[in-house]
Amino acid sequence: MIANLNSSSSPMVVSMGPHHPSMHGVLRLIVSLDGENVVDCEPILGYLHRGMEKIAENRTIVQYLPYVTRWDYLATMFTEAITVNAPERLANIEIPKRASYIRVIMLELSRIASHLLWLGPFMADIGAQTPFFYIFREREMIYDLFESATGMRMMHNYFRVGGVAADLPYGWIEKCLDFCDYFLPKVNEYEKLITNNPIFLKRVSGIGYISREDAINWGLSGPMLRASGVQWDLRKVDNYECYNELNWDIQWNNEGDCLARYVVRIREMRESIKIIRQALIAIPGGSYESLEAKRINEGRQSPWNEFDYQWISKKPSPTFKIPAQEHYVRVEAPKGELGVYLIGDNNLFPWRLKIRPPGFINLQVLPSLVRGMKLADIMTILGSIDIIMGEVDR
Amino acid sequence: MNNDINLYVSWVNFFDFLNLLIPSISWEGFAKIIWILLPIIFLLLGATLGVLVAVWLERKISAGVQQRIGPEYAGPMGVLQALADGLKLIFKEDITPQNAQSWLFTLGPAIVVVPVFFSFMIIPFGNKIILANINIGVFFWLAISSIVPLGLIMSGYGSNNKYALLGGLRAAAQSISYEIPLALSVLGIIILTDSLSTIDIVEKQATHGIFTWNIWKQPVGFIAFLISALAECERLPFDLPEAEEELVAGYQTEYTGMKFGLFYVGSYVNLILSSLLVTTLYLGGWTFVVPVETLLDFFHVSNSDIGVKVWVGFFNISVTLVKAYFLVFLAILTRWTFPRVRIDQLLDLGWKFLLPLSLANLLITASLQLFFSSINI
Numbered sequence: 001m002i003a004n005l006n007s008s009s010s011p012m013v014v015s016m017g018p019h020h021p022s023m024h025g026v027l028r029l030i031v032s033l034d035g036e037n038v039v040d041c042e043p044i045l046g047y048l049h050r051g052m053e054k055i056a057e058n059r060t061i062v063q064y065l066p067y068v069t070r071w072d073y074l075a076t077m078f079t080e081a082i083t084v085n086a087p088e089r090l091a092n093i094e095i096p097k098r099a100s101y102i103r104v105i106m107l108e109l110s111r112i113a114s115h116l117l118w119l120g121p122f123m124a125d126i127g128a129q130t131p132f133f134y135i136f137r138e139r140e141m142i143y144d145l146f147e148s149a150t151g152m153r154m155m156h157n158y159f160r161v162g163g164v165a166a167d168l169p170y171g172w173i174e175k176c177l178d179f180c181d182y183f184l185p186k187v188n189e190y191e192k193l194i195t196n197n198p199i200f201l202k203r204v205s206g207i208g209y210i211s212r213e214d215a216i217n218w219g220l221s222g223p224m225l226r227a228s229g230v231q232w233d234l235r236k237v238d239n240y241e242c243y244n245e246l247n248w249d250i251q252w253n254n255e256g257d258c259l260a261r262y263v264v265r266i267r268e269m270r271e272s273i274k275i276i277r278q279a280l281i282a283i284p285g286g287s288y289e290s291l292e293a294k295r296i297n298e299g300r301q302s303p304w305n306e307f308d309y310q311w312i313s314k315k316p317s318p319t320f321k322i323p324a325q326e327h328y329v330r331v332e333a334p335k336g337e338l339g340v341y342l343i344g345d346n347n348l349f350p351w352r353l354k355i356r357p358p359g360f361i362n363l364q365v366l367p368s369l370v371r372g373m374k375l376a377d378i379m380t381i382l383g384s385i386d387i388i389m390g391e392v393d394r
Numbered sequence: 395m396n397n398d399i400n401l402y403v404s405w406v407n408f409f410d411f412l413n414l415l416i417p418s419i420s421w422e423g424f425a426k427i428i429w430i431l432l433p434i435i436f437l438l439l440g441a442t443l444g445v446l447v448a449v450w451l452e453r454k455i456s457a458g459v460q461q462r463i464g465p466e467y468a469g470p471m472g473v474l475q476a477l478a479d480g481l482k483l484i485f486k487e488d489i490t491p492q493n494a495q496s497w498l499f500t501l502g503p504a505i506v507v508v509p510v511f512f513s514f515m516i517i518p519f520g521n522k523i524i525l526a527n528i529n530i531g532v533f534f535w536l537a538i539s540s541i542v543p544l545g546l547i548m549s550g551y552g553s554n555n556k557y558a559l560l561g562g563l564r565a566a567a568q569s570i571s572y573e574i575p576l577a578l579s580v581l582g583i584i585i586l587t588d589s590l591s592t593i594d595i596v597e598k599q600a601t602h603g604i605f606t607w608n609i610w611k612q613p614v615g616f617i618a619f620l621i622s623a624l625a626e627c628e629r630l631p632f633d634l635p636e637a638e639e640e641l642v643a644g645y646q647t648e649y650t651g652m653k654f655g656l657f658y659v660g661s662y663v664n665l666i667l668s669s670l671l672v673t674t675l676y677l678g679g680w681t682f683v684v685p686v687e688t689l690l691d692f693f694h695v696s697n698s699d700i701g702v703k704v705w706v707g708f709f710n711i712s713v714t715l716v717k718a719y720f721l722v723f724l725a726i727l728t729r730w731t732f733p734r735v736r737i738d739q740l741l742d743l744g745w746k747f748l749l750p751l752s753l754a755n756l757l758i759t760a761s762l763q764l765f766f767s768s769i770n771i
Contacts, residue, residue, distance in 0.1 A: 127732075130731065193731070199631060203734075374737060376640050376734075
């Protein structure tokens with residue numbers, strides 16, 4: 001058997017996952033090994049398939065919202081955002097400025113949380129266990145912020161068609177600013193620990209290289225695409241919510257390897273903090289205890305009556321009908337382009353709700369990246385792709 | 395008159411009073427039998443105690459690094475945690491997987507552990523405090539520790555598991571490629587000392603305290619030895635045979651209960667052994683920063699007093715242990731800071747960097763030694 005290992009005639013077939021200790025979720029990889037070299041790799045999906053798209057077809061949007069956080073359970077705000085954005089665009093519902101800013105703040109916090117929970121497992125995949133504990137320290141604070149605003153840590157159910165479910169509680173904005181002040185030094189701390197570590201650099205630089213053309217042809221999105229030198233960020237391209245009112249840059253890198261993806265994600269965390277800081281200051285209405293109390297106090301002429309200052313517009317009823325049109329809506333999720341193709345038929349329920357999960361599309365490229373690499377590189381490359389099986393299998 | 399403490403004579407004398415009580419049994423023979431068994435008991439107890447401390451240190455230090463608390467409830471500060479873990483392992487069901495080669499599977503862990511324990515015999519804790527002062531000391535350790543990869547391959551092959559097989563093969567490749575730089579760096583020390591005995595190696599370093607430690611004469615050898623020893627211990631920058639992220643647990647995958655416990659104990663004993671060896675070979679063994687004689691002179695204490703000798707013995711043991719555990723601390727800190735290297739990078743480091751480095755070191759050491767000895771003549 002040992003002799004066979006070194007001959008290319010009969011590669012050893014190893015089934016990595018779904019219960020491999022470092023496999024992300026319930027992904028299963030059937031790996032053909034020639035000694036330590038990877039001959040081929042075939043991902044097997046579907047262990048976490050729950051029929052999310054079919055479930056959507058007999059739920060109203062509000063009824064469906066609690067389900068969507070289970071797609072990508074680490075970037076929950078984005079799944080909610082896309083679920084409400086789709087019918088909003090379809091029905092041309094305008095949302096108040098304040099709600100839009102709240103959404104942006106929540107989305108960017110969620111992006112940081114998602115990138116943090118990418119960083120830890122990615123480092124663990126390479127063999128460094130310690131960053132995992134550091135990232136949980138910061139992620140916990142984000143989840144505390146989420147909890148105080150939405151009542152839930154992960155499955156918020158916070159976004160609504162036309163706005164958000166509740167205004168920010170008193171003092172939340174200051175706490176969030178505190179978090180921004182706290183978080184940036186921590187990113188520096190990660191970088192001090194990781195970025196210039198020679199073993200880390202040896203493990204990730206030049207590994208899992210994707211050229212610019214390949215990245216586009218495979219339909220990659222998010223940091224996977226930007227790390228290959230494409231400056232494509234839907235927040236800039238599509239101009240949804242109020243991203244164009246804030247001053248920030250697309251983070252990208254030309255290298256196209258695992259290191260580039262690491263660099264892009266680390267920079268995106270810093271950039272998200274930049275966005276959150278501006279949004280917290282620019283948010284219409286600012287931080288106050290209760291808009292409703294002020295508005296009623298000041299009577300009919302109060303500026304707080306204006307549309308932009310409302311945190312929720314005319315609340316669409318639970319029986320909000322989705323117009324008989326179809327539309328593809330997308331947002332820039334931490335993992336890439338999260339899209340929904342929504343077809344309505346003037347009914348309460350969507351006729352069809354097709355999800356385009358970024359992880360699913362990005363995962364396709366894995367076999368072509370790991371072929372010819374070493375066994376240990378599978379984990380590095382898979383880690384750098386950043387998949388969540390909840391959204392891959394849906 | 396010989397003023398040295400002769401433990402053997404006092405041990406036999408200890409049984410004299412029994413001779414008076416029950417004269418029918420030959421108590422001297424009894425004492426001799428126990429005297430033969432004593433080193434084994436000392437070795438097992440000492441090494442196991444060392445493991446318990448090392449495991450506790452590992453858990454507490456890793457907890458500190460990761461901003462956790464670590465074991466807390468088993469004994470004060472969780473010092474008994476390792477003991478509790480060990481007890482749990484003893485009482486766990488011992489499973490041999492189906493279709494496993496049960497002979498290889500059972501023998502593997504034992505072959506891994508026994509040589510490591512044996513190697514403790516040559517570790518000196520003081521001038522006379524050593525289990526076996528054999529004149530081939532270091533060579534004995536090099537020879538006996540190369541049995542370990544056999545056990546790893548046996549358990550990897552016998553487990554009937556692909557991950558275990560890969561882990562066993564990795565372990566063999568790693569052990570073989572790092573034993574060579576290890577042996578070459580040790581050779582440098584041997585040339586300097588003109589002896590293989592560990593006692594001689596330390597006494598050669600003992601003349602002027604910290605200034606005569608081998609680390610100053612063999613800095614390159616020290617670094618090569620440190621890296622190779624870390625690789626031999628299979629600890630984190632080099633823990634490829636049991637790389638959790640790739641091979642589940644490598645050759646340990648199918649093991650439970652006390653067989654797994656043997657691997658676990660073996661790895662920590664190996665860590666302590668390596669630290670003790672680095673201490674012995676490079677950091678002056680039992681010698682303190684200032685020679686003990688100087689200290690005694692400073693405090694105007696006579697060296698010939700029995701009580702002082704006992705205290706000096708304890709002092710030597712503590713100095714050795716402090717140095718060794720400092721190295722253990724460094725190894726633990728390394729483990730929880732660095733990522734893991736890849737197998738080809740590991741072998742590259744061993745063959746393309748450490749081997750030429752230690753060879754060059756050996757060459758320079760040998761020629762300098764020749765040069766200086768020719769001047770003296």
